[in-house]
Amino acid sequence: MITDIEKNKKISSTWFKELRNQMVGSIEKIDGSKFEEKIWERKGGGGGLMSTLKGNIFEKVGVNISTVHGEFTEEFRKNMPGTDDNPSFWASGISVVAHMKNPKIAAAHFNTRYIVTASKSWFGGGCDLTPAIPEDEETNAFHSGLERTCNQHDHQYYPKFKKECDEYFFLKHRDEKRGIGGIFFDYLNTSNFEKDLNFIKDVGQFFANFVNSNTLRKKDIDYNEEDIEKLSHKRSRYVEFNLLYDRGTLFGLKTGGNIDAILMSMPPEAKWK
Numbered sequence: 001m002i003t004d005i006e007k008n009k010k011i012s013s014t015w016f017k018e019l020r021n022q023m024v025g026s027i028e029k030i031d032g033s034k035f036e037e038k039i040w041e042r043k044g045g046g047g048g049l050m051s052t053l054k055g056n057i058f059e060k061v062g063v064n065i066s067t068v069h070g071e072f073t074e075e076f077r078k079n080m081p082g083t084d085d086n087p088s089f090w091a092s093g094i095s096v097v098a099h100m101k102n103p104k105i106a107a108a109h110f111n112t113r114y115i116v117t118a119s120k121s122w123f124g125g126g127c128d129l130t131p132a133i134p135e136d137e138e139t140n141a142f143h144s145g146l147e148r149t150c151n152q153h154d155h156q157y158y159p160k161f162k163k164e165c166d167e168y169f170f171l172k173h174r175d176e177k178r179g180i181g182g183i184f185f186d187y188l189n190t191s192n193f194e195k196d197l198n199f200i201k202d203v204g205q206f207f208a209n210f211v212n213s214n215t216l217r218k219k220d221i222d223y224n225e226e227d228i229e230k231l232s233h234k235r236s237r238y239v240e241f242n243l244l245y246d247r248g249t250l251f252g253l254k255t256g257g258n259i260d261a262i263l264m265s266m267p268p269e270a271k272w273k
Helices: 004-031 136-151 157-168 193-218 225-244 247-254 259-265
Strands: 036-041 046-053 058-071 088-100 107-117 121-130 181-188
Touching (some): 004 046, 004 058, 004 121, 004 193, 036 259, 046 259, 058 259, 121 136, 121 193, 136 181, 136 193, 181 193, 247 259
Antiparallel strands (some): 058 088, 107 121
């Protein structure tokens, strides 16, 4: 007999695949280039599909999905709900990072995941923008779209998750934000899986649509060498955050994930002064 949690696992992982296929197709259409795909297997159980494109508009974009299972290490399980008596886990998710060739188009990041432990299950994730050269229209469109999306589900979500994003994507050692924020959430479980999944789907759909429309609007804007320098400098902050603070990077490394997929988020080039 298939339990509800097994059904939820299948439904969530299927959605992540659907969103992955949609994003890969739309980005290829905009850029005119093709993704390179690599299937990988995790020694402890499961695996994923890593898709990377280095194109004409998207300098480097990765769209990764994975579904893994196994047991947390003694060190890592201390921070994971539902593992007091049993270290087993199952996790499925999608991660998207787009670094643009034009410095005037913000780098975009999105991920959502569904994690199941012995006695708990939850969704986590979010999305944010990291512009090298901030633009009001881009920032306002991103945040107003996220607010509308969140309000369709719960009017508490946007202010709560925006605050969590601002606090999370912050480089403490430099006392500065990584970008212009977005939303970030973890341990989302309202005891209504369908309700939570619909929220996850809508956030993913918003992000996919925003990347498409924002890229098409700005891809032909002129830029110069000074703009490229600003981009390279901002990318150094992106690297620092992902290596020092990013939970997804830590989770992947601590659970034996694919190193190339975990570090897919890194920009193609970065500079430090």
